[in-house]
Structure formats: C-alpha cells, structure tokens
Amino acid sequence: MKLKILAKVDSLDxxxxxxxxxxELINFKNLEPGDKLPSERMLSEKFEVSRSNVRExxxxxxxxxxxxxxxxxxxxxxxxxxxxxxxxxxxxxRLEDPDFKSLVETRILLELKxxxxxxxxxxxxxxxxxxxALDAYSEKVLRGEDAVQEDLLFHLAxxxxxxxxxxxxxxLIITPEIITNFEKYHVCDKKLANLSISEHQxxxxxxxxxxxxxAKQKMKDHFTVLYQYCYNIKKST
Amino acid sequence: MKLKILAKVDSLDxxxxxxxxxxELINFKNLEPGDKLPSERMLSEKFEVSRSNVRExxxxxxxxxxxxxxxxxxxxxxxxxxxxxxxxxxxxxRLEDPDFKSLVETRILLELKxxxxxxxxxxxxxxxxxxxALDAYSEKVLRGEDAVQEDLLFHLAxxxxxxxxxxxxxxLIITPEIITNFEKYHVCDKKLANLSISEHQxxxxxxxxxxxxxAKQKMKDHFTVLYQYCYNIKKST
DNA sequence: ACTTATAAATTGGTTAACCAGATTACAAGG
DNA sequence: CCTTGTAATCTGGTTAACCAATTTATAAGT
Numbered sequence: 001m002k003l004k005i006l007a008k009v010d011s012l013d014x015x016x017x018x019x020x021x022x023x024e025l026i027n028f029k030n031l032e033p034g035d036k037l038p039s040e041r042m043l044s045e046k047f048e049v050s051r052s053n054v055r056e057x058x059x060x061x062x063x064x065x066x067x068x069x070x071x072x073x074x075x076x077x078x079x080x081x082x083x084x085x086x087x088x089x090x091x092x093x094r095l096e097d098p099d100f101k102s103l104v105e106t107r108i109l110l111e112l113k114x115x116x117x118x119x120x121x122x123x124x125x126x127x128x129x130x131x132x133a134l135d136a137y138s139e140k141v142l143r144g145e146d147a148v149q150e151d152l153l154f155h156l157a158x159x160x161x162x163x164x165x166x167x168x169x170x171x172l173i174i175t176p177e178i179i180t181n182f183e184k185y186h187v188c189d190k191k192l193a194n195l196s197i198s199e200h201q202x203x204x205x206x207x208x209x210x211x212x213x214x215a216k217q218k219m220k221d222h223f224t225v226l227y228q229y230c231y232n233i234k235k236s237t
Numbered sequence: 238m239k240l241k242i243l244a245k246v247d248s249l250d251x252x253x254x255x256x257x258x259x260x261e262l263i264n265f266k267n268l269e270p271g272d273k274l275p276s277e278r279m280l281s282e283k284f285e286v287s288r289s290n291v292r293e294x295x296x297x298x299x300x301x302x303x304x305x306x307x308x309x310x311x312x313x314x315x316x317x318x319x320x321x322x323x324x325x326x327x328x329x330x331r332l333e334d335p336d337f338k339s340l341v342e343t344r345i346l347l348e349l350k351x352x353x354x355x356x357x358x359x360x361x362x363x364x365x366x367x368x369x370a371l372d373a374y375s376e377k378v379l380r381g382e383d384a385v386q387e388d389l390l391f392h393l394a395x396x397x398x399x400x401x402x403x404x405x406x407x408x409l410i411i412t413p414e415i416i417t418n419f420e421k422y423h424v425c426d427k428k429l430a431n432l433s434i435s436e437h438q439x440x441x442x443x444x445x446x447x448x449x450x451x452a453k454q455k456m457k458d459h460f461t462v463l464y465q466y467c468y469n470i471k472k473s474t
Numbered sequence: 475a476c477t478t479a480t481a482a483a484t485t486g487g488t489t490a491a492c493c494a495g496a497t498t499a500c501a502a503g504g
Numbered sequence: 505c506c507t508t509g510t511a512a513t514c515t516g517g518t519t520a521a522c523c524a525a526t527t528t529a530t531a532a533g534t
Contacts, residue, residue: 011308011517039485050518055486065413071245071486072525079417083373084386091393091409095402102401109350109404117342136320149321156328164339165332167346170407172328176302180316248487276515287488292516309495309515 014049016093018057021047022067023089026077037067037075064092100181107174108223110167111155112216117162119207119215126161127208133157134204141193148182154200158207192225251286253330255294258284260326263314274304274312301329337418344411345460347404348392349453354399356444356452363398364445370394371441378430385419391437395444429462 022043031037040058044051058075061067066085069075077085118126137150152175159171199222206215259280268274277295281288295312298304303322306312314322355363374387389412396408436459443452 041485051520052518064409065417069486070526072484073527074485078413079420080413081386084389084412084416087370087386087390087393088409088412091397091405094397095406095409098403098406102403105350105354105401106403106407109346113342113346133324149318149324152321153324156324160328160331164342166335166339166343166411168328169332169335170343172301172325172332174403175321175325176315176317179321180302183316278515288490289488306516307496308517310497311515 014053015057015060018043018047018049018053019061019089020093022057022061023086026085027082030082031077033077033079033081035077037077039074060092061089064088098177100185103174103177103181106170107178110171110174111158111223112219114159114162114164114167114171115203115207115215115219116212117164117167118158119210119212121163122161122207122210126157130154130157130161130204130207134200137200138197141197147193148179151196151200152179158203161207195225196222251290252294252297255280255284255286255290256298256326257330259294259298260323263322264319267319268314270314270316270318272314274314276311297329298326301325335414337422340411340414340418343407344415347408347411348395348460349456351396351399351401351404351408352440352444352452352456353449354401354404355395356447356449358400359398359444359447363394367391367394367398367441367444371437374437375434378434384430385416388433388437389416395440398444432462433459 022037025031025038025043037043038046040051040054044054047054058067058069062069066078066080066088067075068078080088118130122130133150133154133156137147137154140147140150156171156175159168162168199218202218203215203222206218259274262268262275262280274280275283277288277291281291284291295304295306299306303315303317303325304312305315317325355367359367370387370391370393374384374391377384377387393408393412396405399405436455439455440452440459443455
C-alpha cells in the first residue's frame with residue numbers, strides 16, 4: 001500500500017515539470033525583472049495542466065523569491081535577471097532530499113552560531129523563555145520520561161534569542177526532521193538525558209553571563225555525543 | 238496604490254489565524270503523532286474561511302514538517318508531540334520578516350561552511366561547473382558589465398558542490414534577496430568587481446587543491462568587503 | 475493634442491460541484 | 505466469532521464558473 005506516497009511523488013514531478021517550463025518560457029520570451037508572466041489560465045492551457053498545479057508551482061517559485069504574484073494584476077519576475085533565474089531554477093529542480101548527515105551538519109553549524117548570537121543579544125525576556133524551556137526539559141527527564149520535544153524547544157528558544165530571523169526560520173525548518181530521526185535511531189538515550197541536563201544548564205548560564213565564547217564551547221560539548229551518533233549511523237547504513 | 242500589497246498582508250493574516258486555530262485544535266483534541274485532523278471541508282466550515290485558505294495553511298505547516306497530507310485519506314499530524322507542536326507553531330507565527338543584517342550574517346555563516354565542504358567533497362563535475370561559473374563571471378566583469386548574477390551563481394555552484402542538500406537549499410532561499418539588496422544598495426561596485434575576480438579565482442584554486450582551510454580563508458577575505466558594507470548600511474539606516 | 479471619464483477585458487483569488495482513490499460499515503458466508 | 509465481499513461514505517485533489525480589483529481600450533470634453 002505504498003501507492004499513497006506515489007501519488008505525492010507524481011504530483012511533485014508535474015510541479016517540477018511546470019517550474020522547468022516556466023523557466024524555459026522566461027528564457028524564450030527574454031523576460032526581465034519586473035516583466036509580467038502570462039496569466040495562470042494561459043499557462044495552464046499552454047502546459048496542459050490544471051490551473052491549481054500552475055498556482056502551486058508559482059507559489060514555490062515565490063518562496064524562492066523568483067516570482068511575485070500580485071492579486072488582480074499578474075505574476076511578475078522578481079528583481080533577478082535571466083541568467084540568475086536559469087541557474088537558480090536548475091538548482092531548485094536538482095535539489096535532493098535531505099539526508100540525515102546533512103541535517104546534523106546543518107544543525108550544528110546553525111546552533112554554534114545562534115548560541116553565540118543569543119549570548120550577545122538576548123533580552124531579559126529571551127532569557128526567561130530559555131529558562132522556562134530548560135526547566136520543562138529537566139523536570140521531564142528527572143521524571144524518567146522521554147524529553148526529545150522539550151530538548152528541541154530549548155534549542156529553538158536559543159534560536160529565537162539570536163535575533164536572526166533567518167537562522168531562526170531555518171532552525172524551525174530542520175527541527176521536525178531532527179525529532180523524527182532522533183526517535184527513529186533512538187539518539188536520545190535515557191542515560192544521555194541526565195548528562196544533557198547539566199550541559200543545557202551550562203549553555204544557559206553562558207547565555208545569561210553574555211559570554212559568547214563559553215556559550216559556543218558548551219554547545220560544542222553538548223554536540224559531541226551527537227557527532228558520534230552521526231558517524232555511527234553513517235557507518236551502519 | 239499600495240493596496241496591492243495590503244491584499245497580500247491581509248491574506249497572510251488569515252493564514253496565520255488559521256494556523257493558530259489548527260494549533261489550538263490539536264491541543265484541544267489532544268491529537269498525537271499520526272492522528273488524523275478533521276477534513277479540510279470541516280475545518281473551513283469551523284473556522285469560517287474558504288477551503289483553499291485552509292489548504293494553504295496546511296501546506297505551510299507541511300513545509301515546516303508539522304503536518305502530512307495524504308491524498309484521498311486525510312491530513313495527519315507529523316511524528317511530533319503536542320508540546321513541540323505548540324512551541325513550533327508559536328515560533329512560526331512570531332517569525333519576523335528577514336532584515337538585511339540577518340541575511341548577510343546567515344550567508345557568511347553558510348558560505349564559510351559550504352566552501353569548506355566543497356573543497357573536501359567536490360567531484361570533477363562539480364569543479365567543472367564552478368569553473369564555468371567563474372569564467373562567466375570574469376568575462377562579464379572584464380567587459381565592464383554588471384555581474385551580480387554571475388557572482389551569485391559562482392557561490393551557488395560551490396554550495397551545490399558541498400554535498401549538503403540542506404545548506405544548498407538554504408543558499409537558494411536567501412540568494413534572490415541578496416541580489417535585490419545588492420542592487421538596491423549598490424554593494425557590488427565596479428571598482429570592487431575587478432578585485433573580486435582574483436578573489437574568486439583564489440577560492441576556486443583552493444577548492445581544486447582540496448584545501449579546506451585555505452578555501453575558508455579565501456572566502457573570508459572575499460567577504461571582508463561585504464562586512465564593511467553591511468555595517469555602513471546598518472549605520473545609515 | 476491632451477486629459478479625463480467610462481466601459482470592456484484581464485487578472486489572481488474564491489467558491490462549489492465533481493472525481494478517483496481510500497476508508498468504513500455492514501451484511502453474508504463460513 | 506471471524507473472515508470476506510460489497511456498497512456507501514469520506515478524503516484530498518481537480519475543475520470550471522464566478523468575483524472583485526485592476527488594467528487596458530475607447531470615447532468625450534476641453
């Protein structure tokens with residue numbers, strides 16, 4: 001009964017094909033920044049797909065900042081020339097599904113930065129939120145319960161305190177997949193959880209003291225375990 | 238005639254309100270990972286919004302990995318418990334629009350990493366692609382033309398060679414906004430462009446030699462100029 | 475000729491009916 | 505009581521007609 005997933009893959013394929021065709025069209029018509037694309041209706045007719053499919057493709061390209069759709073007016077190519085447009089569309093179509101290794105790599109990179117920024121920029125309110133997340137985590141671990149969610153919320157609270165909305169956004173994007181992978185590979189063992197409490201506390205204290213170097217180091221220590229698991233999984237698969 | 242934009246803001250507001258209500262509903266009904274959400278029709282009726290609005294909100298939550306919509310079956314909450322769900326939805330709703338400073342900070346962070354990974358993992362094909370992008374950039378600069386697009390494509394080629402699909406994806410997301418901001422603030426001056434050619438070449442050579450340390454350093458040098466512009470803009474605004 | 479006023483056509487967004495696959499309920503058969 | 509077959513129902517996806525705001529074309533006035 002894997003047919004469910006197949007339907008989604010199929011839908012993604014048509015979306016990719018539409019994106020590709022929109023790219024070709026921009027090339028063919030030499031559309032420059034600010035120019036108007038043909039209407040959704042015309043595109044759906046030209047590409048022989050449903051209009052809703054066209055809309056979804058446009059929405060995706062809007063997400064990547066390549067198009068800008070304005071109600072009752074039209075869809076316009078963003079302030080990006082044809083050359084960059086071509087390159088980016090090609091890259092978007094080539095994008096592979098994220099693997100666990102990429103996930104961990106990216107997470108560590110982001111968190112070593114957000115913790116540093118958080119220690120420099122955190123407000124009192126940020127600090128309170130982090131403390132709340134820390135306490136919620138500790139309590140649950142001490143009760144012997146699984147606390148993967150509280151763990152990640154602690155890290156997200158730091159990301160928010162970093163004052164960098166993009167890194168915060170990126171952390172939000174990768175967090176769910178981290179949670180599912182953690183549970184899948186049983187990364188968060190209960191023996192480790194007790195150790196993690198003090199590690200979390202150290203991180204919190206460093207942020208409180210506004211010591212960026214210490215904060216980064218404590219986060220690095222915290223991730224040492226994760227590194228190992230990452231490599232173990234890499235070897236075993 | 239700023240009404241165009243207002244329509245979009247309004248639409249985003251209703252989307253946020255729907256996301257918030259979905260969150261409340263998951264709480265109220267104590268829905269756990271794998272549980273099924275009410276159908277789109279019921280939600281649209283309950284929330285008194287159009288079904289397409291509901292669909293868009295669900296799609297957004299799907300993007301953040303919180304929901305999973307399966308054709309002809311239903312929408313399911315992802316492998317994330319109520320606690321993480323609450324925290325993440327709250328964070329998603331709070332997300333601010335990215336500012337230029339965040340953009341530059343994130344770009345530098347990502348690129349110092351991707352260039353390192355690229356120097357370690359690049360295939361021969363990757364190297365060729367990077368070389369092509371480099372040549373395209375150099376040619377255009379030497380002809381005295383604006384080459385912001387080719388500049389960014391060079392950096393994207395490196396991101397692709399990094400072998401980390403998530404960082405590659407993130408680079409793609411922030412690139413268009415970098416381009417528009419560059420053109421807005423005239424960051425890429427023509428005097429700088431000539432200097433940048435040799436900097437790009439240095440980066441390329443380091444990747445070719447598979448020297449991660451050198452690659453990172455050369456990228457850092459390349460960004461020195463950008464740093465300065467960032468602070469200038471910060472001061473002037 | 476140029477501006478202004480007005481009507482027709484075009485646009486993205488919305489709505490409601492419809493579709494095919496998936497699920498559920500239930501009855502028949504063992 | 506359990507399995508199995510079947511029909512009714514429910515689901516996300518698709519389609520086509522419709523909407524209001526916008527843009528364009530056209531005509532009127534000066």
